[in-house]
Amino acid sequence: MKISPEEVAKVARLARLELSQDKIDQYAAQLGDILGYMDKLGELDTSAVAPMYTPVDHVSVMRDDVVEKRYAREDILKNAPETDGAFFIVPRIV
Amino acid sequence: MPELCSRSLTHIRQALAEKTVSAAEVTAAALTRIEATEPAVKALLSLQADEAKARAVELDAAGPDPCKPLWGVPLIVKDVLATKGVPTTCGSKMLENFRPVYDATVIERLKDAGAILLGKANMDEFAMGSTTENSAYFTTKNPWDTGRVPGGSSGGSGASVAACQAYGALGTDTGGSIRLPASFCGIVGLKPTYGRVSRFGMVAYGSSLDQIGPMTRTVEDAARLLQVIAGHDKRDSTSVDAPVPDYVAALGKRKDLSGLTIGLPAEYWDEGLSPEVAEACANAVKKAEELGAKTVRVNLKLSQYAIATYYIIAVAEASSNLARFDGVRYGHRDTTADSLIDMYVKSRSTGFGEEVQRRIILGTYVLSSGYYDAYYRKAAQVRRLLRQDFEAALTMCDVLAGPVCPTTAFKMGEMTSDPLQMYLMDIFTISTNLAGLPGMSLPVGLGRETGMPVGLQLTGRAFDEATMLQLAHVLEQNVPATGLATL
Numbered sequence: 001m002k003i004s005p006e007e008v009a010k011v012a013r014l015a016r017l018e019l020s021q022d023k024i025d026q027y028a029a030q031l032g033d034i035l036g037y038m039d040k041l042g043e044l045d046t047s048a049v050a051p052m053y054t055p056v057d058h059v060s061v062m063r064d065d066v067v068e069k070r071y072a073r074e075d076i077l078k079n080a081p082e083t084d085g086a087f088f089i090v091p092r093i094v
Numbered sequence: 095m096p097e098l099c100s101r102s103l104t105h106i107r108q109a110l111a112e113k114t115v116s117a118a119e120v121t122a123a124a125l126t127r128i129e130a131t132e133p134a135v136k137a138l139l140s141l142q143a144d145e146a147k148a149r150a151v152e153l154d155a156a157g158p159d160p161c162k163p164l165w166g167v168p169l170i171v172k173d174v175l176a177t178k179g180v181p182t183t184c185g186s187k188m189l190e191n192f193r194p195v196y197d198a199t200v201i202e203r204l205k206d207a208g209a210i211l212l213g214k215a216n217m218d219e220f221a222m223g224s225t226t227e228n229s230a231y232f233t234t235k236n237p238w239d240t241g242r243v244p245g246g247s248s249g250g251s252g253a254s255v256a257a258c259q260a261y262g263a264l265g266t267d268t269g270g271s272i273r274l275p276a277s278f279c280g281i282v283g284l285k286p287t288y289g290r291v292s293r294f295g296m297v298a299y300g301s302s303l304d305q306i307g308p309m310t311r312t313v314e315d316a317a318r319l320l321q322v323i324a325g326h327d328k329r330d331s332t333s334v335d336a337p338v339p340d341y342v343a344a345l346g347k348r349k350d351l352s353g354l355t356i357g358l359p360a361e362y363w364d365e366g367l368s369p370e371v372a373e374a375c376a377n378a379v380k381k382a383e384e385l386g387a388k389t390v391r392v393n394l395k396l397s398q399y400a401i402a403t404y405y406i407i408a409v410a411e412a413s414s415n416l417a418r419f420d421g422v423r424y425g426h427r428d429t430t431a432d433s434l435i436d437m438y439v440k441s442r443s444t445g446f447g448e449e450v451q452r453r454i455i456l457g458t459y460v461l462s463s464g465y466y467d468a469y470y471r472k473a474a475q476v477r478r479l480l481r482q483d484f485e486a487a488l489t490m491c492d493v494l495a496g497p498v499c500p501t502t503a504f505k506m507g508e509m510t511s512d513p514l515q516m517y518l519m520d521i522f523t524i525s526t527n528l529a530g531l532p533g534m535s536l537p538v539g540l541g542r543e544t545g546m547p548v549g550l551q552l553t554g555r556a557f558d559e560a561t562m563l564q565l566a567h568v569l570e571q572n573v574p575a576t577g578l579a580t581l
Contacts, residue, residue: 008455015413015458016420016435017451018443031456033514038402038460041472044479051474052481054302054332055288055530055556061331075195081427088422091437 003031095258099127100578103167103261103315110166111158117150117166121210124168128212128259131581137234137244137254139173140181141213149210162208163322169204170254170263173214174221175306176295177201184297185217185229185247188419188426188445198295199330200264200306200323207322212260215250219447220416221271221299223247224519227510228449235506236278237579238546242503245275251309252279256579262310262319266296267533268303269404270498270523276309276535277498277549280576282316282566283309287557288530289334291320292327298415300408301332303527311578313536313567317341320559336557344560345567352386354565357491361397362522368501370541374548375497378538378573382495385568392487392494396480397525403480404524405517406460406473412450413457419445452513481529484553488531492561494553496522498535502546522551532559536566537576547576 005021005028012019012027019027073086082089098120101109109115125143132138146168153166171177174184176194178201183189197205204211218228226234226249234249236242237257244253248265252275255263265272267285276283284307291306298304308319321342326335358379363372383389421427421441428440446454460469487494499519509516526533535549550569554562 003459007459011455011459011462014462015454016417016438016442017446017454018439019451027452027455030452030513031459034405034456034517035459035469037514038406038469038473041399041402041406041476042468044396044399044476046472046475046479049475049478051471052478053474055481055528056332056334063328071195076423079192079195079424081421081425081429090422091432091434093434 003028003035095578095581096123096127098123099258102312103310103318104312106261107164107167111160113158117153117210118147120166121146121150121168124212124260131237131257131259134240134581135235135237135253135257136232137216137250137257137259138170138213139183139185139216139231139250142180142211146210146212153208153210159208163318164204165208166210167208168210168212168260170212170215170251170260171201172217172248172251172263172265174217174266174297175201175264176297177211177214181214182297184221185219185231186445186447186450187230190426192424194295196295199292199327201295203322215248215254215263217250218247219450220297220412221247221266221268222412222449222453224270224274224516225509226250227506228447230447233506236503237581238280238503242505242546243278245278245503247271248309249275252276252281252283255279255281255309255311257581258578262308262315264306264319264323265309266304266306267527268300269408269527270520272307272309273498273523273533273535273549273551274520278503278547280537280547280579281309281311282313282534282536283307284316284320284534284559285526285532286320286324286559287532289332290532290557290559291323292330292333294327294329300411301415302411303408313563313570314342314345316534317345317563339560341560341563344564348564348568350386351382351565351568354386354493355388355390355491356382356565357390357392357487357494359392359394359397359487359494359496361394362496366500367497370543371497371499371501371548374539374541375550378550378569379495381572382565382569385572390491392490394483394487394525396476396483399476400480400525400528401517401521403473403476404520404528406469407477407528409453409457410461410470411457413454413461416450416454421445449513477528480525484525484529484531488555493565496551498522498549498551502541502544502548526553531556532562534562534566536570539574539576
């Protein structure tokens with residue numbers, strides 16, 4: 001599978017990443033190699049195989065919907081790049 | 095090296111319990127050892143010396159507690175595990191100033207067991223890598239030869255334990271990240287069955303693959319650490335509510351290997367091994383036969399598809415997990431941006447390193463509309479077939495054995511230019527994670543050519559770590575001693 005620099009740029013945008021043109025070209029070549037290697041899975045007929053998304057075949061674990069206050073607001077906010085002491089602050093949206 | 099530092103975890107906990115040595119003495123010796131070796135090894139991203147000393151004094155004042163199986167034992171943990179109030183960087187600039195407000199479940203359990211945490215170990219950024227060269231801070235060196243890599247991604251943990259900076263460490267293993275550095279550094283590393291250990295508080299990479307496990311200098315040490323961290327946790331819904339056997343007691347129940355059958359996967363033994371790895375591993379298997387084990391050739395026919403399957407699933411899960419790093423609630427924020435989207439983009443582009451960005455892009459690609467079925471769904475289907483392969487093989491034997499890696503530790507910089515070449519080094523370890531089975535690396539001597547440690551990989555049935563540990567314990571005492579790195 002070949003992947004074009006335009007596709008790399010598009011996927012990067014979807015992933016909220018911004019790449020220089022050099023990086024885009026470099027990744028396109030590297031990802032092309034990697035995807036080419038991955039294409040070998042096409043050799044296997046898996047039409048009758050159910051996908052396995054996790055090794056533990058457990059059902060959804062349910063618990064009572066109870067509110068617990070485990071952490072203090074000021075402690076949580078300490079890790080934030082910008083706050084007003086009560087909320088996370090982000091660049092203006094509207 | 096001070097004799098106190100080179101002892102096993104099992105020995106030191108006994109000495110501590112009997113008060114022949116104090117927690118303060120052991121901690122001071124470990125910190126001195128760290129100071130002496132760290133310039134050469136660079137295993138640690140942060141050191142909590144003052145906290146460790148204070149904790150040791152506290153423990154000594156209270157006296158040894160027989161209910162605390164790690165009372166006074168200094169340990170190191172990988173920097174991917176949340177430690178309350180202590181930097182947790184994941185080897186990334188993205189989390190340079192992050193201090194979690196809670197402890198990971200495994201950290202709580204170590205503390206409850208009386209352990210003393212000395213510091214946080216270096217790692218490939220967000221656990222993505224096989225050499226620790228992808229750390230955003232510095233590269234850890236292999237204590238056996240500082241021109242070589244320690245393996246990764248838990249390379250800091252592996253190098254620290256091999257350098258006798260601590261009596262054990264926790265690593266994490268998504269595709270071999272405990273077993274590979276254990277093999278390269280000549281120590282024991284165990285990846286538990288998926289679901290055996292809670293991942294609450296571990297920064298996620300590949301959620302259907304990740305497990306936390308012990309890295310130690312002896313098999314019994316690994317059993318003791320596993321004993322403390324294993325078990326159900328309601329905060330991790332993938333942790334399984336099943337009884338945890340007494341692993342240490344299990345070790346005492348077996349003096350030889352009679353009645354055990356070891357499966358030798360043809361695909362792991364027949365080609366591509368460096369002669370020194372093949373020789374050391376084959377000698378270990380021969381020794382196992384002399385000790386009463388039966389061996390049987392088995393096939394894992396789909397092994398050739400494992401790397402492709404693994405890297406599709408791992409990067410897909412990584413791209414989802416790492417979406418949370420947006421510069422809003424924690425982590426790095428680029429302050430030059432003037433809109434919200436621009437802030438996300440710039441923060442992520444300047445906060446994540448190159449390999450992480452490559453995997454996020456690849457993961458986003460294989461999950462994107464139009465490619466999802468061809469890559470992600472296809473890989474999930476092949477994953478089921480791979481597990482069936484292992485299940486079939488494990489009906490013919492109790493444990494599988496093979497090399498951890500085709501080579502011993504390679505030289506720094508040898509693999510950094512070609513990501514695909516690097517991914518191929520994980521060939522023997524990744525299937526264990528895809529199948530969710532327990533695996534471990536046992537040192538079986540030094541390679542004839544490089545003089546570097548060789549690890550034998552054991553893979554057990556799901557939730558049967560005990561049999562794997564028993565086999566490793568008996569074998570450990572009968573293979574050529576790997577010894578300690580001279581530093």
